[in-house]
Every structure is written in C-alpha cells, then in structure tokens.
Amino acid sequence: TTCSQGATDYDFIIVGGGTAGLAVASRLNQRLPHQCTLIIEAGPDAASEPRINIPGYRGSTIGTVYDWNFTVTPQPGLNDRAIAHPRGKVLGGSSALNLMTWDRASVAEFDAWEELGNPGWNWESMYAAMLDVETFNRTFLGPGRYGDEGMGDSGPIDTFINEQVPIQQQAWIPAMESLGISQNLESLNGNPLGVMYQPSNIDRSTYTRSYSTSYLPLANANLHILTNTTVAKVLLSSPGTSNTPTATGVLTTTNLTFTARKEIILAAGSFKSPHLLELSGIGNTSILTSAGIKPIVSLPGVGENLQDHIRIQNSYELKPNYTGTDILRFNSTRAAEELTKYYAGEPSLYRYTGSSYAFLTWEDVLSSNSSSPTSPANFTSLTPADITDLARSSTDQSPASRTKLSYLTDPHLRASTPQLELIFSDGYTGAVPYPAPSSADYGKQFVTIIASIMHPFARGSVHVNTTSPSSSTPSSSSSSTPANPVINPQYLSNAYDLTAATLASRYMRYIASTAPIAAVWQAEFYPGSGVQTDAQWETYVRQNTGTIYHPVGTCAMLPRGDGGVVDSELRVYGVEGLRVVDASVMPVLLSAHVQTAVYGIAERAAGIIAAKWSGGD
Numbered sequence: 370t371t372c373s374q375g376a377t378d379y380d381f382i383i384v385g386g387g388t389a390g391l392a393v394a395s396r397l398n399q400r401l402p403h404q405c406t407l408i409i410e411a412g413p414d415a416a417s418e419p420r421i422n423i424p425g426y427r428g429s430t431i432g433t434v435y436d437w438n439f440t441v442t443p444q445p446g447l448n449d450r451a452i453a454h455p456r457g458k459v460l461g462g463s464s465a466l467n468l469m470t471w472d473r474a475s476v477a478e479f480d481a482w483e484e485l486g487n488p489g490w491n492w493e494s495m496y497a498a499m500l501d502v503e504t505f506n507r508t509f510l511g512p513g514r515y516g517d518e519g520m521g522d523s524g525p526i527d528t529f530i531n532e533q534v535p536i537q538q539q540a541w542i543p544a545m546e547s548l549g550i551s552q553n554l555e556s557l558n559g560n561p562l563g564v565m566y567q568p569s570n571i572d573r574s575t576y577t578r579s580y581s582t583s584y585l586p587l588a589n590a591n592l593h594i595l596t597n598t599t600v601a602k603v604l605l606s607s608p609g610t611s612n613t614p615t616a617t618g619v620l621t622t623t624n625l626t627f628t629a630r631k632e633i634i635l636a637a638g639s640f641k642s643p644h645l646l647e648l649s650g651i652g653n654t655s656i657l658t659s660a661g662i663k664p665i666v667s668l669p670g671v672g673e674n675l676q677d678h679i680r681i682q683n684s685y686e687l688k689p690n691y692t693g694t695d696i697l698r699f700n701s702t703r704a705a706e707e708l709t710k711y712y713a714g715e716p717s718l719y720r721y722t723g724s725s726y727a728f729l730t731w732e733d734v735l736s737s738n739s740s741s742p743t744s745p746a747n748f749t750s751l752t753p754a755d756i757t758d759l760a761r762s763s764t765d766q767s768p769a770s771r772t773k774l775s776y777l778t779d780p781h782l783r784a785s786t787p788q789l790e791l792i793f794s795d796g797y798t799g800a801v802p803y804p805a806p807s808s809a810d811y812g813k814q815f816v817t818i819i820a821s822i823m824h825p826f827a828r829g830s831v832h833v834n835t836t837s838p839s840s841s842t843p844s845s846s847s848s849s850t851p852a853n854p855v856i857n858p859q860y861l862s863n864a865y866d867l868t869a870a871t872l873a874s875r876y877m878r879y880i881a882s883t884a885p886i887a888a889v890w891q892a893e894f895y896p897g898s899g900v901q902t903d904a905q906w907e908t909y910v911r912q913n914t915g916t917i918y919h920p921v922g923t924c925a926m927l928p929r930g931d932g933g934v935v936d937s938e939l940r941v942y943g944v945e946g947l948r949v950v951d952a953s954v955m956p957v958l959l960s961a962h963v964q965t966a967v968y969g970i971a972e973r974a975a976g977i978i979a980a981k982w983s984g985g986d
C-alpha cells in the first residue's frame with residue numbers, strides 16, 4: 370500500500386522532526402514499511418543552508434529563524450541574567466544547530482537508568498543502539514588519534530575526528546599529560562576519562578554537518594513530512610470505562626486536525642514535549658488550572674526534573690604568530706579566501722570544529738593542586754572530602770539527585786564517572802559577544818578552554834505560561850499559538866554547582882599556564898588578571914556561567930510515583946497511544962554531550978514501538 374499524500378489520517382503521528390523525531394520515524398518505517406507515518410515539524414526544511422552545513426559556521430544559526438529563541442527566567446544564581454536557551458526549529462531540530470561534539474558517557478551512568486526502575490535501559494542496550502546510529506570514518510584517522518573500540522560502522526550519521534587542528538590546539542594533550550592526565554584512545558567505549566581527540570558529526574566526503582535528516586533516505590514513501598506546521602496540542606478522547614483517555618490526533622496552530630489510528634509520538638524536545646503535554650491537559654493539575662487548561666490526566670512530573678550542563682570559559686589572547694578561526698570574524702578578505710578553499714574541497718578554517726577534550730574526576734583535577742601558598746599550582750584549598758560534603762548539602766531526595774550523589778560517594782563510581790569536561794576550543798566563545806569593531810580588542814584572536822560541570826545538582830522546571838498560555842495569532846481569529854513555556858533551570862542555585870564552576874575556572878587558569886599551552890598566548894582575556902580573590906572568582910562565575918545546551922529530564926522515564934512521566938516503553942502514564950521519544954525522557958543527565966544518547970533512545974524506541982504493532986504490517 371502507498372499512503373496517500375495530503376491525508377489527514379495516519380497510523381503514527383510524530384510531533385517534531387528533530388534529532389529523535391527523524392530517527393524514530395525512519396527506523397519505524399523500516400520496520401513497518403506499509404504503515405503510514407506523518408512527521409509534523411514547526412520549522413522549515415533547510416537542507417541547503419550553508420550556516421547549518423558548513424562546520425566553520427556552527428553556532429551562527431543561534432538566535433536566527435532556525436531557533437525557537439527561548440529565554441530562561443532571570444536566574445538569581447547568575448546575577449539575575451535571563452540567558453538565551455537555543456533549540457532548533459528546523460527539520461533536524463537541534464541536531465541542525467548543535468556544535469557537532471560526538472561523545473558518550475560512562476557505563477555506570479546508563480546502567481543507572483535501569484536501576485531507577487527502567488528494565489532494559491542500560492549500557493549494553495544503549496551502547497548497541499548508539500553504535501547503530503553512526504558510521505565512523507577511519508580513513509582520515511591520523512596516528513595516535515583513536516583506537517578500535519567505541520564507534521559504529523553502519524549507521525546514517527557520519528562521524529570522524531576532524532583533521533583540521535590548528536597548531537595552537539596541538540598543545541592540549543601534552544599540557545594535560547604533564548598535569549598527570551592520561552590520553553584515552555577509546556573514550557567512546559564506556560570509559561570516557563582522560564584527555565583525547567573526539568569525533569564530530571561531519572560527513573568527511575563533503576565536509577558538511579551530518580545530522581538527523583540523514584536518517585530520512587532510509588525510509589520509503591509512506592513516511593510523510595509536513596514542515597512549517599506547529600502542533601498546538603494533542604487531542605484526547607474522553608476517558609472510557611477503563612478511565613483512561615486515548616490520544617486520537619493533534620491540532621495545529623492553524624486549526625488543522627490530523628488523526629492517528631495507532632499512536633502519537635512526541636519528539637518535540639525537552640522544552641516543547643512537556644509544554645505540549647500541559648497544553649493537552651496532562652500535567653500538574655494546579656499548574657494546568659491556573660493556566661486555564663482543563664486537567665485530563667494528573668501527572669505532576671511533567672516539566673519537572675529539568676537538568677542541564679552549565680559551562681564556564683577562560684579565554685586567552687593568542688600571540689600574533691598564530692592564526693585561529695577568529696580571523697574569519699574581522700578579516701573579510703581572508704574569510705572569502707578560506708570560503709573559496711572550502712568550496713574547492715581544500716583544507717580551510719571553515720572545516721574547523723573542536724576536537725580536543727578531557728573528561729575528569731575531581732581527584733584528577735585536584736591531583737595537580739599544590740598546597741604551597743606561593744606555587745602557581747595552588748589553585749584551590751578544597752579537598753576531595755570538601756567536594757563530597759558540598760554535594761551532600763546540595764542534593765535533594767529526587768531519584769536524579771540521589772543517583773548523582775552516588776557518583777561521588779560510591780568509591781567505584783567516584784573513580785569512573787566524569788565530573789568535569791574540558792574543551793580546548795579555537796577562537797573566542799565567551800559569555801559576552803566577541804569585541805565590537807569599535808573596541809580596542811577587535812581583531813584579537815583567542816583560544817578558549819571551556820569547562821562543563823557534568824553532574825550539577827540544580828533541578829529546574831519548564832511549564833506552560835500561566836499568565837498568558839497562548840498568544841493569539843493575528844492571521845486567524847479562531848486559532849492560537851501557545852506562548853513560549855516558562856523555563857527555570859535554577860542555575861548555580863546550590864553550593865556544589867557554584868563551587869564546581871569556580872574550581873573549574875581556577876583549574877583552567879592553571880592549565881593555561883602549563884607548557885606547551887603557556888607558549889601560545891600572551892594575555893588572559895577572561896577572567897583576566899583582576900580576578901584573584903574568592904569573591905572575585907564568584908562574581909566572575911555568576912556573571913559568565915551559561916548553558917552548554919543539554920536540557921534533559923522534563924518527561925522523565927521513571928516510575929510514576931517517583932515523578933515519572935513515561936514508563937520504560939516511553940508511554941505517557943495515564944493515556945493510551947501517546948509516547949515521548951526525545952531528550953526529555955532521560956531521567957538523569959549524562960557526562961557527555963547528549964546527542965548520541967538522544968539518537969540511541971530513538972533507535973531503541975523504534976524497536977519497542979514496532980514490536981507492539983508488527984503483527985498488523
């Protein structure tokens with residue numbers, strides 16, 4: 370059978386053509402090729418957009434038409450800054466906007482998902498699923514850059530370790546080694562600790578971003594895609610005798626209705642999936658009521674348990690004999706030349722993505738600290754026990770926080786779970802923009818060390834805006850577009866997170882002063898030499914900490930009594946025919962950038978959903 374184009378009735382409807390959405394839809398279609406599936410995506414198809422495709426333009430789509438342009442509520446921990454929280458609004462979702470870091474967390478962090486009450490969700494199953502996502506290109510692997518284990522070789526997403534490593538970047542691994550950190554040549558096999566090169570999701574044959582749209586060629590003509598169409602809510606039937614409502618279809622903001630014979634799958638991401646549940650009457654009943662939404666299913670976990678990786682960065686001005694990617698910002702002649710080389714298939718600064726990383730325990734960090742008051746290596750007075758005490762005082766009793774605490778208190782987990790990620794990044798990536806043309810600093814070039822705290826204890830929320838749940842669209846009097854959800858991540862709201870970020874920034878200053886990195890720069894631009902005392906460090910951290918864009922947990926896969934929103938088959942509690950498949954289902958944040966796990970969740974979900982319906986295909 371061929372499903373008719375323009376139909377309003379499908380077997381499956383997938384809300385959100387993003388990272389997980391395109392992956393789960395394509396794999397489901399492969400398994401159930403005769404069933405009709407519709408993907409509804411709010412953004413456009415931008416397959417030929419250079420700002421998405423060219424690695425050197427990564428980040429340039431933030432704040433554009435391809436971004437939902439969410440802003441968090443003013444964060445007391447960040448000196449009341451209300452920072453932007455970008456999310457892709459384009460076919461491919463956030464996989465079209467992300468910075469192309471491709472990595473994996475540790476074995477125990479995935480096993481923790483199973484221990485929290487999710488049978489089948491563990492390292493073994495997720496590792497197998499994640500390997501199915503990718504084809505790692507070994508052809509361009511220089512010596513000493515990666516070993517054998519940890520990469521897939523048959524999936525639709527192309528990855529490789531970028532050959533474009535500016536000379537100043539090559540100082541990273543030797544500097545970290547001299548601080549006692551060993552190189553890890555197989556960091557994607559479940560043991561991520563150490564210093565290393567890591568892959569980017571780039572198709573080496575074209576040197577372009579490889580993202581979730583690469584799944585679509587796997588599917589046949591029975592997978593339909595509707596772009597530029599925003600779902601306003603899921604339609605639920607009245608509860609029948611079983612007292613369980615069923616998801617029957619979706620309503621768009623332009624008042625179109627699409628019905629689903631089998632299932633609706635929300636893949637709208639960590640902010641919009643919980644928002645859509647609330648707009649549909651599923652969530653905390655008091656929040657729904659105050660937003661004027663009739664509660665249909667009481668599910669207080671919806672939109673709670675928001676976890677995100679915070680980041681802080683130190684920037685160093687390069688000596689004049691180095692050339693980095695900042696030159697593309699201020700030298701238009703050079704930028705044009707580099708672009709010409711890029712399009713000619715030659716090495717070019719536009720091929721650059723970061724590839725130098727380290728994943729560390731707190732013991733790794735503290736191992737190079739000196740207690741001598743006059744030593745430059747004296748970057749902290751904290752002991753490992755102090756850090757654990759801070760964690761104890763910062764944790765709540767939620768499953769996520771208890772799990773994170775165990776990563777610090779269990780001796781085996783403490784030695785194997787990364788707590789700090791460092792990225793040695795070319796160019797300026799600070800919390801405030803690159804200096805303006807009028808500034809004396811315009812024209813300077815930088816290297817940046819970025820730190821990301823892997824297991825912060827802050828847990829926030831995302832909820833429907835109760836003061837104005839919808840903003841009416843002028844084009845149609847009868848329909849309405851939901852107002853953006855209210856996002857409150859609670860950044861730096863506890864002593865552990867603040868101390869971790871401060872310790873990271875102090876440690877990065879020490880790393881920068883270590884050979885051979887010390888030889889490539891001439892001045893610390895941020896934090897700058899004016900930051901020395903504890904109070905100054907705290908001010909710097911509160912003023913410069915931001916997100917590294919990994920919100921998860923807001924439709925957590927957990928037992929219902931533990932605040933869960935979906936069960937271990939990703940079914941929304943209390944509703945028939947409705948699942949969530951995206952980053953929001955992760956119960957606990959991982960010590961990695963999250964896209965590999967998001968794709969892995971989608972791969973597993975397709976298997977689970979197909980197993981239920983394969984009899985009918």
Ligand SMILES: Cc1cc2nc3c(=O)[nH]c(=O)nc-3n(C[C@H](O)[C@H](O)[C@H](O)COP(=O)(O)OP(=O)(O)OC[C@H]3O[C@@H](n4cnc5c(N)ncnc54)[C@H](O)[C@@H]3O)c2cc1C
Nearest residue numbers: 385387388389411462463467468469470600638952962964
């Ligand atoms: C700027 C940035 C940099 C990042 N860098 C990295 C990185 O380097 N490495 C890494 O691993 N991860 C990175 N991430 C994180 C990673 O990309 C995301 O976690 C992941 O892509 C999320 O996938 P998802 O499927 O949950 O959501 P998304 O990919 O965001 O997909 C959600 C989709 O649903 C659509 N949608 C939402 N609401 C509706 C609606 N009502 N109707 C119709 N469609 C709707 C959206 O438009 C979107 O396409 C980054 C993220 C960002 C934003």
